[in-house]
Amino acid sequence: MAGKVTHKWAFKLGMRAGAYSWKSSAKAIDRLKSASTEIRAVARTDPTAAAEGVIALAQRIWPAFEHIDTSSGALGNAVRRTLEDLLPVLIEAPADEKTRTKWLEQLREAIEDDGVDYLAPLADRFGQIAAYPALMNLHADCDLDMMRGAWADHERFSHVTTGTLTLSCLLEAGRYDELMALLALKKTSLWFDMKFGAEAQLRQGREDQALAFAEALLKDDGRQWGHHEIARFCEDILVRQGREDEAYRRFGLPTASGNTYLAMWRDLVKRYPDLDARMILVDLIESHGSKGKWFAAAKTARCLDLALDCAAHSDAAPATLIRAARDFAIKEPAFAAQIGLHAIAHLLAGRGYEPSPLDIDEAVTHVMDASARVGQRGPMLRELQRLAANTATDVIMSTRLKSLIADIEKGDG
Known part of the structure; x- marks a missing residue:
């Protein structure tokens, strides 16, 4: 039986409604990190209180972040990662049915009010959060008739805010036939809904059907939303069946x-x-x-x-090659010298991000040092002379290389 939770959450102060302005994405991300750290720390000694903290955070995300510019995707990704990290805290908390009833009501309301699907990770796992079969069925039935009506109407688009949590509850309650029948009503087959159908097939031991169900989505004319996730789902099934090479070739390499x-x-x-x-x-x-x-x-x-x-x-980056020539000059000098030569050739051809004559200086230094270690200083100097004699796209780099060669020749003389 869960006891009364009295923990006072420090993160609540920074998660007030309207607390963040248009350009506050970075500040909001820092606040999420602080909240997650606080909740996970509490979870070590009081998992039920920590679960209450997850609920409190979820309730505050949309009201607090409503006015932030999300066009970069950074904040949305941070919210998703935070909630995914905290989901085990919520799912595994030793809470009784009465406590979970309250949590689910609070989460359902937060999901309904969520303006940009920040809480999608919680909706995806709502059935697991429910934990008790009675609660799974209660929330599965709550909007089921409305969803059937909305999804059967192919003339108009009707979004059901609680659709994902309903599918999750149907899945966790083992109501697979109802789940598949509901998905069959949809005009469009998108992975964020259809993944529940694919998982339902797996849970019934129908691996081949699950594979065909998911793979069919990859054959759409357009690139299916969630293409990467679908491919990974298919890959996992093939690996489970001992078809590792097929999994690697068909799905592993592309993803x-x-x-x-x-x-x-x-x-x-x-x-x-x-x-x-x-x-x-x-x-x-x-x-x-x-x-x-x-x-x-x-x-x-x-x-x-x-x-x-x-x-x-x-398309090799000269700067990357120069660093490698430096790093390998002692342990693999022959390799380092050749890598440095390629870097010089790329710089002469005008390649690289914001190249500088100093890059040529560094590359030549590493090439000559490495070649000296393998007794190839003379041949390497001749190779540099050959490069300098060829027509170069970057005149500044070419001029600098010729000057460096002259200095080396003078020194050797």
């Missing part, structure tokens, strides 16, 4: 994700630890293109031959 090309490679290596890391990298380059941008991944994978191939491509 490799990350903020950088290196992160994409690491993502796939982590998801498929039994596959050869070099093979994964080669496959990524072939399927995603932009070979030069995969240099950092190839270098990190210790595929130095492949890294050299990447470095030679026009």
Whole structure:
């Protein structure tokens, strides 16, 4: 039985209605971080009180953030991450049915008032938050007739604010036939609704049907909203069935994700630890293109031959190559010298982000130092002379290179 919760939440003071103006996105994100930290700290000693904190935060998000410019997507992403991180606190709290009844009423009202679907993560897991079958069924039935009427009317578009939480409750209550029948009424098949149908098939042990149900959405004429999530869902089913290679080829490679090309490679290596890391990298380059941008991944994978191939491509970043020439000058000097040469060639061709003559200086220094370590200083100087003799797009870089070569020749003389 849950006791009376008396915790006083510090975050509430900064989450008042209308507290943030148009340009307050960064401030609001910081406030979310503080609230999350406070709630998780309380969860270690009083999980029920912490769950109350999640409810209190959810109730305040829209009123507090209503006037903030959300066009960059940063605030929306921060809200989503915060709520997803806090969901286990709410779902796993040892609360009795009476307490959860109150929580669900508060959450339903907050979801209904939410102007931009900030609380979508909570709606998605509403059935799990309900915990008790009686509460799942209660909230499943609350707007079910309204949804049937709205979704069956294909002449007019009617948005049901509580639609997602209703689908979640139907799923968690095991009312799969009603769920599928409801989804069949919809004119449009979008993943944020259809994922509940796909999951219902899985929970009934119908893996092939779930796969076909989800994959059909990928075959729409336009790129389906949630394309990445759908592909991951299909991939997971194939892996579960022991069809790992098929999962990798059909869904893994196309959905490799990350903020950088290196992160994409690491993502796939982590998801498929039994596959050869070099093979994964080669496959990524072939399927995603932009070979030069995969240099950092190839270098990190210790595929130095492949890294050299990447470095030679026009979309390789000279600054990245120069750093690599510096970092590898001692442990892999031959590699460092060749990488530095590619960087110089790119700079002469006018490539790179805001290049400076200082970049040529640094590259030449690393090239000559590395080549000296392997007894190739003379041949490397001749290679620099060859580059300098060719027609260059960037005259300033070419002039600087010739000057540096003259200094080296004078010093060697």
